[in-house]
Each structure stands twice: as structure tokens, then as C-alpha cells.
Amino acid sequence: MFRDAVLQRAPNKPKLMVTLDLESSETDRERDIICFYKQANIDWSRPFEARLRGDVALGDGVTRHFFSLVLEKLSCGLHLPLDNCGGRTLIFVGEEDHRVPSTSGTLVDGDLFRVVGRIIGHSFLNRGPLLCGLSNCLLPLICGDKLATPVFEMKDCPDTDITDIVFLLESERDLTEVEKGEVNQLAMSWDLPMVTIQNRRWLAERVLYHGVIGRRLQQIAQIRAGLKDTGVLQMLKQRPDLATVLFPRGAEEVLEPEFVLQRVLWPEPDSDEEDNIEVLCKATSFLRAYIESASSSELRQLVQFWTGWTVVPEQMTVEVEADLTFPVASTCFTTLKIPGRYETFPEFSNSLKAAVATTQFGFGRV
Incomplete structure (x- = not known):
């Protein structure tokens, strides 16, 4: 209801557009995405359109592809070496459903988490995919719910050196001098008192709190600022319980x-020719078998190839065409076109997997 109310005020506003060059490098495309979301004074509720330079595809399918691409980079990291680690730049770290923002000072100094907040809010307003697996302990802070007390657990801390200290403090045995030195060194670096017999339990809680939340207050503030830019923070202030909608669980x-099969519209034979019916039935049976045997990850990749993102629509159409070489997706119409030439399921499966793998390089076309 909130999203619809925001979008109802936007149809007559100038269109917001972004263009990605498919012939540029992965890092250059990521720079373009960051630059787009770093723009100031943008009304993110405006009608949005994404375009791909180097691909003839147009329409809603391209926009869906864009949001899937951007949210995947938030989840899996950037190729841009922003934090000088020499590899992929991780924006969120930790286990599934216990993920927290990276503590990289470079990302904070670059205001990148404000970009993250804008991306999350913008995708939400356009009914796109959302950031999954964020730790529940961060949700009250993002909502600004001052009455709620963050509840965190050991899994919310991705730093093993910190969790090792917490385990030491929570243990019942006496600490050795070396262990006391390790605890005190960490405590003093965070302006906490040195360990004593009386404060061990309290100190364990404070170390875990600082390791999970205290080191990430700036990141959370930037995410809130980005959500405010898109208008979505207002929804969370009014209804903090909707944070679980904006940040769903990974499970x-x-x-x-x-x-997936419930949403598929299967083709019906439009001819009485026995050969055509046989080709149609064989091709669709192969696709059904592929879906039934696919893992959740493979299904998400298939749906993204088919529709442009991993949000499953109400209907996904299948067409069988005899003159096709490889499966092709018309994402604007959520239509998957499969060749009728396959004689065996392994041949069909390998061909579909090869086609699906092209999604990250272009727009679902070989």
C-alpha cells in the first residue's frame, strides 16, 4: 500500500534513466552503477527505465535485469577493489541470515552505504528483488526504533578473533595470563575496562555488542540516509515490523x-499434425523435468534468465520453436522460447544451462 501510494504520485514526473555499456568491463559497469546512485537531489520514485548499450533489448525486461544485477552485486560483492583487499570488495559479510555491513573504512569514507540504502529503496519501489539475509539485530537500528533492544547472537559477529574473546569470557574456567592479556588488549582498544572476575559476563556482552553493532553505526546511519532519500525510511518509521518485508530472510x-511450475503457461498444440504435437510434448516434458530436478539456486538463475529477475511473476509463458538453435528469453513478456530439436534430456539440459549462463554477460541472449 505504501509503495502504491508513492508511485501514484509519480506517473507524470520526468523519467529516470540509466544506461549500462555491455561492451565495457565489469568494473566500469560497476562504476557507472555507483555513479548513478550517488547522484544528489534525485526523486527515486520517478518512473524508471534501464537501457543496455550494445543490446537491442528494450522495455520492462531490461529494467528487471538491471535490478537483479545490482542486488546481486550488493549480496556477492563488487569487482572494484575499493577496500584495497586485492580481490572482490564485499559490502556485507557473515553467514546467511546473519549478514552485517563490512567494517571497511574506505567504504564508509566513500559514503557507499548510502548508495546501498538508495539501491534497496529504489528496487523496493519498483517491485524488484530485495537484500536477503541481513541480521535481525540490525533491523531496529535501521528503522530508528528507539524502544526496541537489539538482540544479537554469536553468529552475527563475522570476526573470529572477537568471538574467540567472547568464548573465553563466557567460559567457566580461570583465564591464563596470556588470555587475560589478549582480552585486555581488545578491551582497551575499544575503551572498555580490563577483565576481572566480577565483570567477565558483562564484558563479554559489551565486546560482542561492539563487535557486531558498535563498529557499524556509521554504516547503519548511511543506509538509513539512503532509504530516506528514496522515501522508504518513512514507511519503516511508521511500521517497524515491515523491516522484515524490506529485508527478507534468506530461507x-x-x-x-x-x-515455479504453478506459474508456467504451457503451450497448446495449434495443429492436428502428429509431428508437431510430438515435438511440442517432448520439448515441454524436457523443460518440466529440468525444473523438477533443479536446485533452488538453479531455479533462481532460470527465472532470472526467463523474466529478467528472480522475482517469480504470476505467469511465465513457454513457446516451442523448431528453428531455434538455443533457448531464448523474451523477458519483457516473461516468455521462454525453447527449440524443438532435442532428442534427449541431457542434450536439452546442457543447452538450457549454457543459455542461462549468458545472463550475467548480456541480456539472456547467446
């Missing part, structure tokens, strides 16, 4: 074959 994103 909720598991796709089941039955759920």
Missing part, C-alpha cells in the same frame, strides 16, 4: 520446483 528466498 524465504528458496524456490521450490512446484512453486
Whole structure:
């Protein structure tokens, strides 16, 4: 209801557009995405359109592809070496459903988490994919719910050196002098008192709190600022319980074959020719078998190839065409076109996997 109310005020506003060059490098495209979301004084509720330079595809499918690409980079990291680690720059770290923002000072200094907040809010307003697996302990802070007390657990801390100290403090045995030195060194670096017999339990809680939340207050503030820029923070202030809608659990994103099959519109034979019916039935049976045997990850990749993102629509159409060489997706119309030339399921499966793998390089076309 909130999203619809925001978008109802936007149809007559100038269109917001972004263009990605498919012939440029991965890092250059990531720079373009960051530059786009770093723009100041933008009304993110405006009608949005994404375009791909180097691909003839147009329409809603391209926009869906854009949001899937951007949210994947938030989840998996950037190729841009922003934090001088020499590899992929991780924006969020930790286990699934316990992920927290990176403590990289470079990302904070570059105001990158404000970009993250804008991306999350912008994708939400356009009914796109969302950032999954964020730790629940961060949600009250993002909402600004001052009455709620963050509840965190050991899994929320991705730093093993900190969790090792917490385990030491929570243990029942006496600490050695070496262990006391390690605890005190960490405590003093965070302006906490040195360990004593009386404060061990309290100190364990403070170390864990600082390791999970205290080191990430700037990142959380920037995410809130980005959500405020898109207008979505207002929704969270009014209804903090909707934070679980904006930041769903990773387990909720598991796709089941039955759920996908329920949305598929299968083709019906439009000819009485026995050969055509046989080709149609064989091709569709191969696709059904592929969906039934696919993992959740493979299903998400298939749905993204088919529709442009991993959000499963109400209907996904299948067409069988005899003159196709490889499967092709018309994402604007959520239509998957599969060749009718396959004689065996392994041949069909390998061909579909090869086509699906092209999504990250272009727009679902070989």
C-alpha cells in the first residue's frame, strides 16, 4: 500500500534513466552503477527505465535485469577493489541470515552505504528483488526504533578473533595470563575496562555488542540516509515490523520446483499434425523435468534468465520453436522460447544451462 501510494504520485514526473555499456568491463559497469546512485537531489520514485548499450533489448525486461544485477552485486560483492583487499570488495559479510555491513573504512569514507540504502529503496519501489539475509539485530537500528533492544547472537559477529574473546569470557574456567592479556588488549582498544572476575559476563556482552553493532553505526546511519532519500525510511518509521518485508530472510528466498511450475503457461498444440504435437510434448516434458530436478539456486538463475529477475511473476509463458538453435528469453513478456530439436534430456539440459549462463554477460541472449 505504501509503495502504491508513492508511485501514484509519480506517473507524470520526468523519467529516470540509466544506461549500462555491455561492451565495457565489469568494473566500469560497476562504476557507472555507483555513479548513478550517488547522484544528489534525485526523486527515486520517478518512473524508471534501464537501457543496455550494445543490446537491442528494450522495455520492462531490461529494467528487471538491471535490478537483479545490482542486488546481486550488493549480496556477492563488487569487482572494484575499493577496500584495497586485492580481490572482490564485499559490502556485507557473515553467514546467511546473519549478514552485517563490512567494517571497511574506505567504504564508509566513500559514503557507499548510502548508495546501498538508495539501491534497496529504489528496487523496493519498483517491485524488484530485495537484500536477503541481513541480521535481525540490525533491523531496529535501521528503522530508528528507539524502544526496541537489539538482540544479537554469536553468529552475527563475522570476526573470529572477537568471538574467540567472547568464548573465553563466557567460559567457566580461570583465564591464563596470556588470555587475560589478549582480552585486555581488545578491551582497551575499544575503551572498555580490563577483565576481572566480577565483570567477565558483562564484558563479554559489551565486546560482542561492539563487535557486531558498535563498529557499524556509521554504516547503519548511511543506509538509513539512503532509504530516506528514496522515501522508504518513512514507511519503516511508521511500521517497524515491515523491516522484515524490506529485508527478507534468506530461507524465504528458496524456490521450490512446484512453486515455479504453478506459474508456467504451457503451450497448446495449434495443429492436428502428429509431428508437431510430438515435438511440442517432448520439448515441454524436457523443460518440466529440468525444473523438477533443479536446485533452488538453479531455479533462481532460470527465472532470472526467463523474466529478467528472480522475482517469480504470476505467469511465465513457454513457446516451442523448431528453428531455434538455443533457448531464448523474451523477458519483457516473461516468455521462454525453447527449440524443438532435442532428442534427449541431457542434450536439452546442457543447452538450457549454457543459455542461462549468458545472463550475467548480456541480456539472456547467446
